[in-house]
Amino acid sequence: xxxxxxxxxxxxxxxxxxxxLAPSSTTLFGGGWHAIAGPNGGxxxxxxxxxxxxxNHQGNITLQWHNDxxxxxxxxxxxxxxASLPITSSDFLRMHSDKQPVWQRYKKNPxxxxxxxxxxxxxxxNKRIGTLSTGxxxxxxxxxxxxxxxxxxxxxxxxxxxxxQGRAHILRLLQSFKETxxxxxxxxxxxxxxxxxxxxxxxxDGEILxxxxxxxxxxxxxxxxxxxxxxxxxxxxxxxxxxxxx
Amino acid sequence: MLANIHSWFQAGVxxxxxxxxxxxxxxxxxxxxxxxxxPLLGALGTLVVVKRLxxxxxxxxxxxxxxxxIGILMGEPVTEPWISLFAFSxxxxxxxxxxxxxxxxxxxxxxxxxxxxxxxxxxxLLMFVAKKINAHLVEQVLFGSILTASAYDLIILSVxxxxxxxxxxxxxxxxxxxxxxxxxxxxxxxxxxxxxxxFVLLIALITVAAVKIIGAILVGALLLIPAASARLIxxxxxxxxxxxxxxxxxxxxxxxLLPMQMKWAIGTGPAIILAACTWFVFAICLYxxxxxxxxxxx
Numbered sequence: 001x002x003x004x005x006x007x008x009x010x011x012x013x014x015x016x017x018x019x020x021l022a023p024s025s026t027t028l029f030g031g032g033w034h035a036i037a038g039p040n041g042g043x044x045x046x047x048x049x050x051x052x053x054x055x056n057h058q059g060n061i062t063l064q065w066h067n068d069x070x071x072x073x074x075x076x077x078x079x080x081x082x083a084s085l086p087i088t089s090s091d092f093l094r095m096h097s098d099k100q101p102v103w104q105r106y107k108k109n110p111x112x113x114x115x116x117x118x119x120x121x122x123x124x125x126n127k128r129i130g131t132l133s134t135g136x137x138x139x140x141x142x143x144x145x146x147x148x149x150x151x152x153x154x155x156x157x158x159x160x161x162x163x164x165q166g167r168a169h170i171l172r173l174l175q176s177f178k179e180t181x182x183x184x185x186x187x188x189x190x191x192x193x194x195x196x197x198x199x200x201x202x203x204x205d206g207e208i209l210x211x212x213x214x215x216x217x218x219x220x221x222x223x224x225x226x227x228x229x230x231x232x233x234x235x236x237x238x239x240x241x242x243x244x245x246x
Numbered sequence: 247m248l249a250n251i252h253s254w255f256q257a258g259v260x261x262x263x264x265x266x267x268x269x270x271x272x273x274x275x276x277x278x279x280x281x282x283x284x285p286l287l288g289a290l291g292t293l294v295v296v297k298r299l300x301x302x303x304x305x306x307x308x309x310x311x312x313x314x315x316i317g318i319l320m321g322e323p324v325t326e327p328w329i330s331l332f333a334f335s336x337x338x339x340x341x342x343x344x345x346x347x348x349x350x351x352x353x354x355x356x357x358x359x360x361x362x363x364x365x366x367x368x369x370x371l372l373m374f375v376a377k378k379i380n381a382h383l384v385e386q387v388l389f390g391s392i393l394t395a396s397a398y399d400l401i402i403l404s405v406x407x408x409x410x411x412x413x414x415x416x417x418x419x420x421x422x423x424x425x426x427x428x429x430x431x432x433x434x435x436x437x438x439x440x441x442x443x444x445f446v447l448l449i450a451l452i453t454v455a456a457v458k459i460i461g462a463i464l465v466g467a468l469l470l471i472p473a474a475s476a477r478l479i480x481x482x483x484x485x486x487x488x489x490x491x492x493x494x495x496x497x498x499x500x501x502x503l504l505p506m507q508m509k510w511a512i513g514t515g516p517a518i519i520l521a522a523c524t525w526f527v528f529a530i531c532l533y534x535x536x537x538x539x540x541x542x543x544x
Binding site: 049052053054072074076084085086087088090091092094095096097098101102103104105126144148154 | 289296414415418419420422423426427429430432433434435477480481482483484485486487488
């Protein structure tokens with residue numbers, strides 16, 4: 001499998017003439033692990049949602065597929081879930097498959113079983129989604145995103161609220177997805193993860209201000225000791241004209 | 247075909263297998279209608295609860311009053327003003343969804359506005375209706391009547407049941423995913439707008455089809471109470487759908503047959519909803535008992 005290359009051409013998003021994302025262009029090469037980072041309210045999630053086809057954006061977003069399986073996996077930002085709803089992780093996974101209605105008795109589906117095994121959520125299947133911890137819920141959401149064997153994964157803060165052990169588990173899963181040739185695009189705040197894992201970083205603050213290797217963009221901010229230290233640093237990422245085509 | 251069914255029931259009564267009330271054709275009609283209305287409202291009710299749209303079914307139910315009034319004024323029969331009833335309720339539901347997609351008003355506030363409009367228009371038209379017919383006949387529409395379920399009603403209910411059954415097999419996963427996470431549904435290229443319109447349309451169709459038995463005022467309650475009860479006692483979505491259908495069906499049958507058997511002068515609508523409320527109380531008790539047991543074990 002080779003994941004698609006993503007070409008953004010003057011992509012913009014406006015709400016009542018206010019630009020949440022000014023026209024921006026870049027290319028994210030297929031099979032790469034790309035991070036989207038930037039300050040809060042900078043338009044990171046907006047950009048990811050536009051890529052996922054959730055917003056009526058301006059400009060062109062092109063996915064150059066290298067295989068026939070044109071499937072996209074999307075994992076949204078974690079949102080509150082009503083704990084009193086009797087909807088289990090198993091129910092939620094089955095809703096992502098068209099094979100068998102969720103209200104029928106479950107007959108083993110190889111695709112679902114493979115994902116459950118891979119993501120390691122066997123023990124969570126009969127638990128209500130609303131009662132899962134943040135890390136557990138993120139793993140279930142990731143399993144759902146992986147269910148239809150996507151060749152590109154779009155993840156909105158997959159590590160948010162996840163403990164160290166959970167992060168290591170999710171990162172291993174993402175690494176193995178990348179090794180199979182898939183394209184990964186994720187909104188991420190943790191600069192250490194970006195530096196350790198990602199091939200490129202798209203810096204978004206109202207528009208795409210820079211797109212380069214993480215070490216190039218993050219160098220001026222090396223070794224921040226805390227979020228406070230990062231916030232106090234006077235920093236403007238360089239505006240990169242370079243398009244990262246693989 | 248309906249005559250055959252009536253004769254089977256009559257044979258059952260003659261053989262002493264069924265109570266005498268089944269020798270009345272209208273009771274058999276109402277019985278068959280309940281066997282379709284119960285599962286329909288029960289199943290769709292789970293989606294209503296998951297989507298948190300309990301108020302929507304109330305609003306659509308209340309809009310039926312206006313539909314009936316318009317129908318009577320336009321010369322349709324008092325007991326079967328189908329054209330105006332369906333037309334107004336569908337128009338009402340579609341308009342509500344259309345306005346929702348084009349404004350930033352919260353959905354519950356929007357439903358409140360539409361509900362008030364439908365009630366006000368219905369009440370205003372009733373004054374003119376009262377000049378044409380005995381206004382007490384409208385009570386049947388408001389609170390339901392066992393006497394009014396005709397062969398024509400059963401045909402309409404059958405058509406809607408078949409349509410819902412097909413959708414339950416082909417689109418229920420997508421509908422639930424859209425209800426829980428519209429973003430994921432959109433990213434999976436599920437046509438969420440089509441699903442949203444389809445949902446309100448189904449609510450309108452089922453509500454109207456059930457209005458004659460349960461009544462405009464209370465039909466929304468049978469969409470809500472069984473699913474709300476099932477939510478308390480179910481362990482997963484499958485059992486929630488199952489319990490909801492069971493509660494709705496037994497409530498409908500109890501509400502139709504029990505007053506008839508016991509010769510109580512109660513309208514079918516109120517009787518059905520009181521039966522459903524009994525289930526709700528039972529569900530609350532069971533839920534509290536389980537919660538206490540879990541706390542003691544912990």
